[in-house]
Amino acid sequence: MDKRAVKAWIMYDWANSAYATTVLAAVLPVFYASVAAATLDADTAASYLAYTHSVGMLCVALLTPLLGALSDLSGRKGDFLRVFAITGMIATLGFSAVGEGDWLLASALLVISTIGFAGGNTFYDAMLPDLVAADRRDMISSKGYAYGYIGGGLLLAINMLMIQQPGWFGMGSTLAGTRLAFISVALWWLLFSIPLFRHAPRRPAAPNMPGSWKGYAEVGMRRLRQTFRQMLRFPQLIRMLVAFWFFNDGINTIILMATIYGTSIGIGTADLMLALLLTQFIGFPCTLLLGAWAQRWGAKQVLMLSLSIYICIVILGYFMTEAIHFYLLAGLVGVVQGVSQSTARSLFSNLMPSGRTGEYFGFVNITGKFSSIFGPFVFGWVGQITGSSRWGILSLLFFFIAGMAVLMTVKVKQGMNDALEADREDNRILEGTVHFHGANAGHSG
Incomplete structure (x- = not known):
């Protein structure tokens, strides 16, 4: 295990979580409504922001499986991560130039930054099996999410001071403080990404890789078609994908709708x-x-525990009436949010052939992004027909219960054996190709 590369991988979560907390969760929604879309009515502005998120996620879902296949074939996940991350940083920096009424520019920048952030995360997740053995992935994956919480939380605290006390930072207004917050996120993301940019792991490239982008695309599409056909060989991975489809939708809906729900009550x-x-x-x-428990007792067991706590959060959220209740529920979310995502990531990495993690995490990305459509829709639809957002939050029970039910059927050891057998077959094919070309070279000589 390359300890320097592992530390760099963990630090990247510290780096890019600033975008998730400051831009996506806290600052951009308010900035979009009050500045970028100030010339629109409030309902139209909210709709445009929602549509923008959907377009960005759709682009990521369509792009990453092909790019993941190419990153596997070329052995250069780090290069793909670097391109996507820097794209996201530049777009984030661009928010500081958005003026009043520039909602179209803000939407375009959000789509580009979403592609950079979420697309980069696909290659970041796919590096995990290249860095550590299966018995260490639960702990290392958890460390990534844990450091992300601290990194994102620290910069968010500073950004809130920039916005609420702009004079402390030499700014003359809240708007100036907000613009400075966007700049700080881009710089933070860049600074703490440098270690991974330098020490990202590499795998050997596949033999006879093409020399042009067109050739890469043709090979990548052919590889994707093979992957679609071969997924039936990994029934435990498919079950995990279905379980993830449900419970990830519930988790994402809580993240997206928590502040709106809190405001409504x-x-x-x-x-x-x-x-x-x-x-x-x-x-x-x-x-x-x-994460340490997951390494000792198993990722599946700890994931089941965290989803059980999410069910409690949903039920308690239905009865919430005061700010103190919201603080208590936020604390519970803090307990389980990171470990539910980190254990899911390590489980996926154990159920995938190690030579195809880029493309398979691309499929996970598709699953996550498309599933995120349904939870908010159900939340809104139930709240609308009942006249109460409380029933909307309670409707999320379905996603967690269904996810747990499918997750219970996942046989982790069998899935790991299926993935190892696929790796052995890929290695035999690779060795056969190398021997064939070696023999031809000897014959021609």
Whole structure:
């Protein structure tokens, strides 16, 4: 195990989580509504922002399986990560130039930054099997999420001060402080990504790789068609994908709708923002602790425990009436959010052939992005027909219960054996190709 590369991999979560917390969760929604879309009515602005998120996620879902296949074939996941991450950083920096009424520019920048952030994460996740053996992945994956909580939380705290106390930073207004916050996210993301840019792991490239982008695309599409056909060989991976489809939709809906739900029942903005910070800092030690449990007791068992706690969160959320209740629920989310995602990532990495993690994590990305459509829709639809967002939050029980039911059927050891057998077959094919070309070279000589 290359300890320097592992530390760099963990630090990247510290780096890019600033985008998730400051841009996606806290600052951009308010900035978009009050500045970029100030010339639109509030409902139209909210709709445009939602559509923009959907377009960005759709682009990621369509791009990453092909690019993942190419990263596997070329052995250069780090190069693909670098291109996507820098694209996201530049787009994030661009938010600082958005003026009043520039909603189209803001939407374009959000689509580009989403592609950079989420697309880069596909290659980041796919590096995990290249860095550590299966028995260490639960702990290392958890460390990544844990450090992400601290990194994202620290910069969010600083950004909130920039916006609420702009004079402390030499700024003359809240808007100037907001623009500075966007700049700080781009610089933070860049600075702490440098170690992984330098030390990203590489695998040997496949033999006879083409010399042009057109050739890469043709080979990548052919590889994708093979992968679609071969997925039936991995029934445990397919079950895990289905389980993930359900419970990830529930988790994402809680993340996306928590502040809106809190606002609808009368909880103030300051309490909502402080609760978001609380989630970040509780998430750090709890993700590490539960990650250690996952390494000892098994990722599947700890994931089941975290989903059980999410069911409790949904039920308690239905009865929530005061700010203190929101703080308590935010604390519970902090306990399980990181470990539920980190254990899912390590489980996936164990159920995939190690030579195809880029393309398979691309499929996971598709599953995650498309599934994220349904939870918010069900939340809104149930809330609309019942006249209460409380019933909307309670409807999320379905996603967690269904996800747990499918997850219970996943046989992890069998899935790992299926993945190892596929790796052996790929290696035999590769060795046969190398021997064939070697023999031809000897004959021609």
